[in-house]
Amino acid sequence: MKTIINSGIVVQSYNNNIVCVRIDGKEKILFSKGIGFGRRFGDKIEEGTEVERVFVIEDEDNLKNFKQVIEKVDEDFFNVCEKIITSISEELNEELNERIHIGLTDHLNFAVKRIANKEIIENPFLMEIKVLYQTEYMLAKKAAKILKDEINVIIPDGEIGLIALHIHSARNSGMLSNTIKNAYLSNMIIEYVEKKLKIKIDKNSLDYARFVTHIRFAIKRMLIDSPVKNDFIWEIKCKYKLSYSIAKDVSKVLGERLEKKVSKDEIAYLAMHIERFRMATIKKN
Structure with a gap:
């Protein structure tokens, strides 16, 4: 859990669990169960409020795309994706490019749907990815385990390779x-x-x-x-x-x-x- 040091004003409530808040002149995304319930533009988030995650999306296009992803992704699944992103960032001990909240979440959402429909995509670069991006592939395997534990979906190797590409991209200017x-x-x-x-x-x-x-x-x-x-x-x-x-x-x-x-x-x-x-x-x- 993280504690909000200074109070903020709600810019937008995306759903029951996610709000965009202006704090110290910056718009920040706060993620915590129930934090968005009944919140409206202009409402105050008090200092000392505890939240699960905080991240900043500064680029306006990214912020717009983030909103679109939230609208089409189930809240519980979005929570799982953010859990994955947080674990990746913590394990690497580095900040990831803000686009990962959009790109990886969107990719995982469609990947899980494809797998459910038995539409498995072949990954022609899998061996190259395993060699070129060993750390990212290892983290992608851990992400696959979280998905297995949380929603009981088994992610095939080809998809794990694609997750690794998203992780590598997020570590290198966000250009997938x-x-x-x-x-x-x-x-x-x-x-x-x-x-x-x-x-x-x-x-x-x-x-x-x-x-x-x-x-x-x-x-x-x-x-x-x-x-x-x-x-x-x-x-x-x-x-x-x-x-x-x-x-x-x-x-x-x-x-x-x-x-x-x-x-x-x-x-x-x-x-x-x-x-x-x-x-x-x-x-x-």
Whole structure:
């Protein structure tokens, strides 16, 4: 429970359990059982009032979208979603982007309905998500357990992966599109390498984990223009000709998607990872 230090004025009562209150010049969302019952615009929330949760949504569009989500989500289910968001924030010991109250709640609402109708969505990025966002995936599994305990719905692995994307997005400026784009890029690159080498990469292997992780950090380096140094470009280019050629093609894809130039140093590192896949297949055969 949290205690309201200064009194506030009700801006809007969303339902029996959620109100928007102006406190110290800021609009805050207060969540507590019965706090919105009978409340109207202008009513006072006394200092010392105890509430379950407090959060701030500053962006006007987000606030509008938040209201729309509340209107279509059952109150009890919204409570479960907020419990999940609070547990994630507390476990990470960090504030999450305000959009998570909208994006994750909306996603979970539809996910539970899909599962009830036996409409299971395949997640083509699941393995990439598990490797790229290990912490977020672990938290998503805990979120799935809360849903199982609270509403007796079993969340499949694919949906857990999507929850992890929402968590990662909330930790990184709230842009879910960027998170999905990176997972999509990694998946596309893996499929391209498989096609060129005529192999099937073991997505449970250490080589796979290393490669996907490298792609993740390569994308970050390119986006912030922080080049990496590789002193063995010539040796890699000469010794691993096929892998280097594939790496060059991969770099073109990365460059076009990110609208950034991929350095020769980066290409050489990609070639090293691709060569590991090639050699692992040769050893198996």
